[in-house]
Each structure stands twice: as C-alpha cells, then as structure tokens.
Amino acid sequence: MTTAIGWQAAEGRAYGGPGRYIQRAGEIERLADHLRDLGSRPFLLVDRIVDERHGAAIRASLAEAGLDARIELFGGECSTEEIERVTALVAETGADVVAGIGGGKTADTAKVAAVRQGARIAVVPTIASTDAPCSAIAVRYNDEGVMQEAISLPRNPDIVIVDSALIAKAPVRFLVAGMGDALSTFFEARSNLESRSPNFIRPYLPAPQAGIAIARACHEVLMRDGLAAKVAAERGLLTPAVEAIIEANTLLSGLGFENCGVSGAHGIHDGLTVLPATRRFFHGEKVAFGTLCLLMLEGRPLAEIDETLRFCRQVGLPTTLADLDLADAGPEEIGRVAQAALKPGAIINRVATPLSPDIVRDAILALDAYASRTAPAA
Numbered sequence: 614m615t616t617a618i619g620w621q622a623a624e625g626r627a628y629g630g631p632g633r634y635i636q637r638a639g640e641i642e643r644l645a646d647h648l649r650d651l652g653s654r655p656f657l658l659v660d661r662i663v664d665e666r667h668g669a670a671i672r673a674s675l676a677e678a679g680l681d682a683r684i685e686l687f688g689g690e691c692s693t694e695e696i697e698r699v700t701a702l703v704a705e706t707g708a709d710v711v712a713g714i715g716g717g718k719t720a721d722t723a724k725v726a727a728v729r730q731g732a733r734i735a736v737v738p739t740i741a742s743t744d745a746p747c748s749a750i751a752v753r754y755n756d757e758g759v760m761q762e763a764i765s766l767p768r769n770p771d772i773v774i775v776d777s778a779l780i781a782k783a784p785v786r787f788l789v790a791g792m793g794d795a796l797s798t799f800f801e802a803r804s805n806l807e808s809r810s811p812n813f814i815r816p817y818l819p820a821p822q823a824g825i826a827i828a829r830a831c832h833e834v835l836m837r838d839g840l841a842a843k844v845a846a847e848r849g850l851l852t853p854a855v856e857a858i859i860e861a862n863t864l865l866s867g868l869g870f871e872n873c874g875v876s877g878a879h880g881i882h883d884g885l886t887v888l889p890a891t892r893r894f895f896h897g898e899k900v901a902f903g904t905l906c907l908l909m910l911e912g913r914p915l916a917e918i919d920e921t922l923r924f925c926r927q928v929g930l931p932t933t934l935a936d937l938d939l940a941d942a943g944p945e946e947i948g949r950v951a952q953a954a955l956k957p958g959a960i961i962n963r964v965a966t967p968l969s970p971d972i973v974r975d976a977i978l979a980l981d982a983y984a985s986r987t988a989p990a991a
C-alpha cells in the first residue's frame with residue numbers, strides 16, 4: 614500500500630454510497646420485494662415500537678413473497694453486547710441479508726452484524742432525524758448510552774428503504790432535527806474543500822465533484838422546502854415538500870457528509886455534549902447551533918449568517934445558548950466546550966482558520982450574542 618500523499622491527494626477523489634435508495638409512501642408494506650432482490654434468508658432487526666405498529670404488515674409482505682425470515686427485536690443500544698448477540702443470531706440462522714428497521718442504533722447494529730457475517734445490508738429508517746442511514750459508519754455506545762467509537766465499515770448499505778408516510782406521521786421534532794443535521798452538510802463540505810481535508814470514503818482522498826454538488830443541492834432543498842415541510846409534517850401531512858426534505862435529510866445529507874466529510878459544526882456539537890444540559894437535545898439540534906457557530910468562526914458574511922439564522926428560527930432549530938438550556942453559560946462553561954471540541958484529533962481541526970480554545974469560545978459567544986440581538990421580538 615502506498616503512503617505517498619503529496620500531489621496524489623490533491624488530484625485524487627473518492628465516492629461512495631448505498632447501492633439503492635427507495636422512498637415512497639407505504640414502502641414498508643413492500644419490504645419483501647426489496648429484500649428478495651438481495652437474498653433468500655432475511656434477518657430483520659426491528660425496534661419494538663415499529664414491530665407493534667407495523668409488524669403485521671411486514672410479516673404479511675414476507676409471507677406473500679414466500680420468504681422465510683427471522684424477526685428479532687432490537688435490544689435498545691448499539692453496544693458491544695447487542696452487536697455480539699445479533700451477530701450470533703445472524704450466524705445461527707444463516708441469513709444472507711440483514712435489515713435494520715427503526716432508529717439509527719437499530720440500523721447501525723444491523724450494519725455491523727451484516728458485515729461480520731458477509732450478508733447484504735438493508736436499512737429501513739422510520740424517522741428522518743439524522744443522515745446516518747445511507748452511510749458505512751456505525752456508532753457504538755456502552756450500555757449506559759455513552760458514545761464509544763465510530764466504526765467505519767467496508768461497505769455501505771445495499772439498499773435504504775424509506776416509507777415517507779410513516780416518517781410524516783412521526784413527531785415533527787425528528788424531521789426538524791434531521792434538517793439541523795442536513796444544514797451542516799454544505800457548510801462543512803465547504804470547510805473541508807478549503808482545508809483540503811479527506812472525506813469518509815478513503816483515507817487521504819478528498820471530495821469528488823459529485824459529493825460537492827450533492828451537498829449544495831441538500832442546502833438548496835432545505836432553504837426552499839424546509840418551512841413548508843415542517844408545517845405539513847406537524848399535522849402528519851405528506852406533501853412534495855415533506856418528500857423533498859425526507860430525501861434531503863436522509864440521502865442528500867448522507868451522501869454529502871460521507872463524500873465531503875464533516876468539520877466544525879459537528880466539532881462544536883461534540884464539545885457541547887460536555888455540558889449535561891444539552892443531553893436532552895437531539896444530535897441535529899446541536900449540530901444546527903454548531904453550524905451557526907462555524908459560520909461565525911470562519912468569519913462568513915453576515916448575510917449568510919442571517920439567512921441561516923432565519924431558516925433555523927422558521928423551522929424551530931436552536932439559534933442561541935438559551936435555546937439549548939444554556940442561558941446561564943458564560944465564558945467559563947463555553948471555554949470548556951471549546952476545550953472539548955479541540956481535543957487532539959478532533960474533527961474541528963479541519964476548519965481552515967486558526968484555532969485555539971479562546972478563538973472557538975469567542976466564536977460561540979459572539980454567535981450567541983448576534984442571534985440574541987437580532988431575534989425577532991416574541
């Protein structure tokens with residue numbers, strides 16, 4: 614293996630993604646049609662709540678397709694213990710395709726078990742709150758729910774199946790959080806282009822033009838359809854705007870972040886997690902605030918910060934420290950956030966501007982001050 618980077622890094626590029634992506638209302642009832650294309654012995658890892666609500670439809674679809682599937686309830690945490698348990702069951706049943714149906718932890722456990730057993734991977738997200746479903750990354754937690762590591766798998770899912778009717782009926786906060794995660798995608802892609810940072814597909818290789826175009830499209834769809842989608846999904850309605858936002862949150866943001874990398878928005882998210890008050894907020898909510906801070910950190914034009922603030926306010930994403938239950942956090946607490954965000958090897962180091970704990974702290978506090986000053990009167 615060559616370790617030379619030099620000009621090869623500048624000239625190279627790498628692209629990856631799921632084999633197929635299907636999004637349609639009612640698709641969970643057609644699940645077996647997709648699984649049949651991948652194998653003959655499916656293993657389904659399903660969230661308990663999904664099984665209660667849709668188990669009958671899933672079983673009917675499997676029976677109609679003549680598939681003899683094993684259905685197993687997910688234990689609730691993508692931990693070493695659960696990964697071992699599911700991997701052993703997949704081996705025992707000789708499954709050739711593993712489907713993770715439910716939230717992100719279910720999908721990640723299914724991805725790891727499938728790769729370990731050499732089976733194909735199907736992911737069926739039932740909420741659109743992050744951009745993880747399409748990726749080859751799985752996040753492992755301990756039994757207490759504390760993150761341990763991000764595992765880079767050698768393969769992306771073979772198929773991602775999204776039932777948009779089901780997602781439109783989920784609590785709207787999930788869809789909004791997904792917009793927060795997707796909001797970071799273009800801005801972090803731009804950071805990584807400027808710093809010539811690699812993506813998540815191959816070490817040393819940066820984003821391909823395809824990845825950058827997708828990240829840009831993700832941003833355009835959010836600005837165009839975000840508010841309309843939020844208002845419709847609040848009432849459980851499925852409209853073209855909701856379909857477009859589900860795709861932006863899941864496919865565009867998924868391909869965008871994996872092919873272009875992440876940077877300061879996720880770095881500040883990671884730093885914020887040291888403050889216990891932020892634990893009740895979703896990943897995408899903290900990432901949205903991190904995105905605003907990234908723009909301040911990079912010294913972007915105020916017009917861009919204003920547009921991003923307006924979007925966050927419209928859809929209900931946090932724009933100030935008070936929105937994250939951190940109204941009382943001063944320079945000392947935010948200094949700790951900055952310290953944590955800058956720990957060695959942290960993702961924020963991809964930002965192409967000088968960084969220090971003081972610089973990051975001041976960017977967060979300045980963004981908070983600006984957002985608070987410009988907030989429309991309630």
Ligand SMILES: [Zn+2]
Binds near residue numbers: 744896
């Ligand atoms: Zn994210």
